Amino acid sequence: MPDFPAHASPAFPAVASPRPQRRDRSVSELHLDHKRDQRTHPPLVSPAFTPPHTPFPEEDLRHDRQPRSVPVEPLDHDTHGEQARLLPKLPEVHCEVRARIPTTTGQEMFLHLYHNNVDDKEHLAIVFGPHIRSKSLDAPRPGETERDRMIRGAYVGTLYPGRTSSRLDQIRRDAGVPSPRPSAGFLGQLNGPVQQAIPPSPSASSEASTDGSEFESSYPLEFGPPLVRIHSECYTGETVWSARCDCGEQLDEAARLMSLPAPTPASTPGSDAGEHQLLPNERLPSCGGVIVYLRQEGRGIGLKEKLKAYNLQDLGHDTMEANLLLRHPGDARSYGLATALLLDLGMGGDRGIKLLTNNPEKVRAVEGPNREQQLPKEQASPAMSTYGVQLRADLYNAPAIPINITLPDGTLGMWQPTVLTLISGQTSAVLVDTLFTHDQGVAIGDWLDETLGNKTLSTIYITHGHGDHWFNVPYLVTRFPGVEVVSTQESIDHMESQVAEKAFWDTVFPNQIDAAAFNTTIPVKPLLDNKFVLEGYTLEAINVGHSDTDNTTFLHVPALDTAVTGDIVYNGVHLWMTESPTQAEKDAWIKSLDELEAFNPGVVIASHHKPGGVDGAFNIEATRDYIRKFGQLAKEATNAKDLYEKVLAAYPERIGLAVLWLSCMAQFA
Ligand SMILES: Nc1nc2c(ncn2[C@@H]2O[C@H](COP(=O)(O)OP(=O)(O)OP(=O)(O)O)[C@@H](O)[C@H]2O)c(=O)[nH]1
Known part of the structure; x- marks a missing residue:
């Protein structure tokens, strides 16, 4: 290998500045795995020295300042110059204090502050769950009282x-x-x-x-190797919302994974915990884990130098070049402190840890110079990345079906084709809406069986009260025992009024809807706070008020950058304007669309959906445009048939003529 720089460092994904925001993605892209670009950088030749560890302020005043030459470990040519520095001996670390920190997500963690014998920085261990304890914290100290112990968190x-x-x-x-x-x-x-x-x-x-x-760490065997994340401080990414890197998101994601509920007693063979009855307000424990938070800002070069590197990046250099031009190593981090902290927290040994990283150097480094920390064999490869969004969305396209409504040209109308959304995690899934005829219910059930595989249908969410979105709830509840059906209280109230409109549904779809749909007891529960969680990801029902009826909601899935919009947005089909004949109602619908748009979703899934339609955010504006145009044409039209023809001419590509005809008749009713 020719003259490789002595301090070449682990590959660091180059990041564009700022990261582009993708919009209007198609549904086929919805299985997101937010792994970052893993490009390695071309080797660059640069002076073989590193900067002083902590530059002194007065050095900045010296214009002739020459970087101090600090030799680094000679390169092993087989490693392509990408090895993090390994300290010959593990540092000594000491946990000074620990405190319980309730977090805004409801989960609490214990922050451990460490001192060490190699630098004077306050490195941290963020410990989730109750099982992991610091030996150096718990060790008695001479002369201390019980109160002293409690004050320092022991x-x-x-x-x-x-x-x-x-x-x-x-x-x-x-x-x-x-x-x-x-x-x-x-x-x-x-x-x-x-x-x-x-x-x-x-x-x-x-x-x-x-x-x-x-006082001993007692991480339960049932949980497998504990989750560990080694994170280097990044003021810009974690505190001031920088889009130049993904450090803040990675920190959040590590915390989320460590807050997930521990394996349930049912999934723990041989555990007698199944006898345990949860008390009211008692939470299942999280599986826990440790985030080692190292104070090596900017890959070890410090905030000031990182900011200079950013300016160089804006001048056209990549991240590695920028560091080298500033006469810093490409990566000045070391991980010996992390290894020492983890050992103090009782991690390692035969059991190993599950390291959350895409950085293979961390794996080597965290094992320590003498393999003080053992990683399970299958973990010791770059492929061990486990973070990234673990949700996916699948869509079910229900074709248009005939409806007992005669169109102005004497033919029978068709009800719009409809899309159902299934959002799944690793083991469970949420279905949004259920369609309404018996045949559709059976077809959805078959599709769910196929799509879910070993996953459980845990929740059905209903977007609003129109019967065509929920009449199959009783059927699916029977077919998928244990599924919980939820909606907003306002939608449930609306459902009750739909039950009273049985005569209408029976007329337009005779003998097609199960009688159970019209039971007065509707098996749908109101959501608390209009939120629910799928494997740690929060899904939120947003009630925007009036769209094609009152109290309509969309389900916001931030992790997928997606809004499942029910009837607020229509995609390539005529809108149900029957409940919006007045200008005030049309304006209210437009306001609801504005509210949805403010969430800036990249993927917008409309229920009523032309086959092949793309689920982009542009459907919001297309819906707004239709409402305005319909209102304008309604003013110009002389009767329902005239309006029908005018709208058909304005939107020849939209389908679902029965809905258009009903809407036009309502406008002139
Ligand atoms: N010098 C420099 N540092 C950066 C830049 N962007 C991010 N960083 C720093 O890189 C560090 C991120 O390190 P880690 O959180 O350990 O993540 P990683 O090395 O990408 O590895 P994994 O996330 O574990 O796969 C933080 O200290 C950031 O401040 C940059 O452009 N230049």
């Missing part, structure tokens, strides 16, 4: 006013509560009688307490 269980001991044993004895059986299942360990007996608890926080070893 306690077990939950702090509360008046607590006098850092240990649960002491509190148990004071409360006259017997020690728990050591053989209790994992939920029993977490939420056992002692935890519940400790009064009064200001939070739902609880920590592992086993007999006699309450």
Whole structure:
């Protein structure tokens, strides 16, 4: 290998500035895996030195400043110059303090602040879940009191006013509560009688307490290797919303994964935790994990130098070149501190860790100079990236069906073709709307069986009260036992009024809708806060008010940059204007479209949908345009038939003529 730079560093994905925002994607692109560009950079030859670790302010005043030459580890030519620096010996680390941090997502974590013997920075471990403890934090310190221990966070269980001991044993004895059986299942360990007996608890926080070893890490075997993310500080990406890198998103994603619920008792063979009954407000524990947060801003060159590098990038250099032109290594990070922190937190050993990274150098580096940290064999490859959005959307196209409405030309009309959306995670899925005729219900059920595979249909979400969006709920609830059907309270109220309109539905679709659809007890539950969660991803029902009826919602799926819009947006078919004859109603619909547009979704899935239509955001404007045009033509038309012909001429490509005819008649009713 010819003169490779001595400090060539791990490949870092080049990022455009700013990252382009994609819009109007087709549904086939919806299986998103946000893996970043993994291009490696061409080798660049540059001076073989690194900058001072922390540049002194006065150095900036010296215009003749020459970078100080600090030799780095000689290159191993077989490694293509892309190895992170390994310290010959692991640093010594010491956890000074730990505190519980409730987060805005509802999950809490324990922030651990570390000191070490190689730099004077405050490196952090962000610990999720109750099972992982720091040995150096928990070790007794000479002369300290129980209060001192609690102040620095070396306690077990939950702090509360008046607590006098850092240990649960002491509190148990004071409360006259017997020690728990050591053989209790994992939920029993977490939420056992002692935890519940400790009064009064200001939070739902609880920590592992086993007999006699309450200060030891006790990460349950059932959970597999603990999740670990090694993250380098990035002020720009994490705090000031920079789009130059994905550091903030990666940090969020790591936290999300570590907050996912732990395996349930049912999925844990042999666990006796199935006997555990959750108390009201009691949360299942998260699977937990550790984010090691290293204070090596800008890949180790510091914020000031990174900002200079950004300017060089704007002048046309890539990320690696920019660093080298500033006489910094392409990557000045090292990970020995991470290895040492993880060992202090009881990670490693035969069990290994599950490292969340796309950076193969981290794998090598985190194992430590003498493989102090063992990674499971199958993890030791660049392919071990596990983060990235894990949701996908599948669409079911229901063809147009005849409706018992005669069109002005004497032919029978057709009801619009409709699309259903299935959003799935790794093991469960959410169906949006259900269609309405019995035959459609059976076909959807068959499609779901095929598409779900081993996944469970956990939820059906109904966008609004029109019967053609939910009459198959009773059928699907029977076919997919355990599925929960949810909607907004306003939509449920609307559904009740649709049941009362059985005569209309029976006339236009005779003998096609199951009688069960018209039961007065509708098996749909109102959503709390109009939100629900699919495998850690929040899906939100947004009630925009009036569109083709009142109280219509769209389901916002931010992780997929998608809005499933029910009847707020139409795609290539005529709009149901029957419930919007007045200008005020038309304006209200346009306002609803504006509200949807403010969410800036890249993918917009309309229910009523011409086959082959693309699910882009442009459908919002197309719907707005139709409403305006329909209103204008309604003013010009002399009767329903005249309006029908005018709209047909304006939109010859749109289908669904029965709906158009009904809309025109309503305009002149
Ligand atoms: N010098 C420099 N640093 C950057 C640039 N963009 C991001 N960074 C820094 O790169 C670091 C990101 O490192 P990590 O979070 O460990 O991520 P990674 O090395 O991409 O690896 P994985 O995310 O684990 O796959 C942070 O310290 C950022 O500040 C850049 O253009 N120049």
